[in-house]
Amino acid sequence: MAAYTPAALKTELNERGWRMTPQREILLTTFQNLPKGEHLSAEDLLEVLREKGETVSLSTIYRNLKLLSRMGILRELELAEGHKRYELNQPAPHHHHHLICVRCNRTIEFKNDSVLKAGAKTAQKSGYHLLDCQLTIHAICPTCQRSLLPV
Numbered sequence: 001m002a003a004y005t006p007a008a009l010k011t012e013l014n015e016r017g018w019r020m021t022p023q024r025e026i027l028l029t030t031f032q033n034l035p036k037g038e039h040l041s042a043e044d045l046l047e048v049l050r051e052k053g054e055t056v057s058l059s060t061i062y063r064n065l066k067l068l069s070r071m072g073i074l075r076e077l078e079l080a081e082g083h084k085r086y087e088l089n090q091p092a093p094h095h096h097h098h099l100i101c102v103r104c105n106r107t108i109e110f111k112n113d114s115v116l117k118a119g120a121k122t123a124q125k126s127g128y129h130l131l132d133c134q135l136t137i138h139a140i141c142p143t144c145q146r147s148l149l150p151v
Helices: 006-015 022-032 042-051 058-070 113-125 142-148
Strands: 074-080 083-088 097-101 107-110 136-139
Touching (some): 006 022, 022 042, 022 083, 042 058, 058 074
Parallel strands (some): 097 136
Antiparallel strands (some): 097 107
16 A cells, blocks of 8 residues: 555545545644654544644544544554554555553554564455554553562
């Protein structure tokens, strides 16, 4: 998958019977301009857009996050129990996975091409078209481990 420009997104949406709306373009631009490693929840996105002076409802954000995730443009991540966050679904070589502390939610992104290759091979063997392949590892970071030790 190539990086999405507004024109590429418009084409992709049109091919699937959807249209490019100003809200979808604003969401795409916002995700494209995020600092590396930053993930947004729907509520975070609403706050970012309001700070920019945009008026988009939370229901519109949820609807579009779901659509763009189903299309494979965004990745839906459950980095902490019950808290969905989103990021652009980057093609190789930017594809990455997540290591998350279950206590403090600190998240580390890492690359591992063998995970993507295994996912692609499995999908192809079964006749599927791979949209995304992600590994999320839940663990306890060193700082939280130290806080668990008896004093």
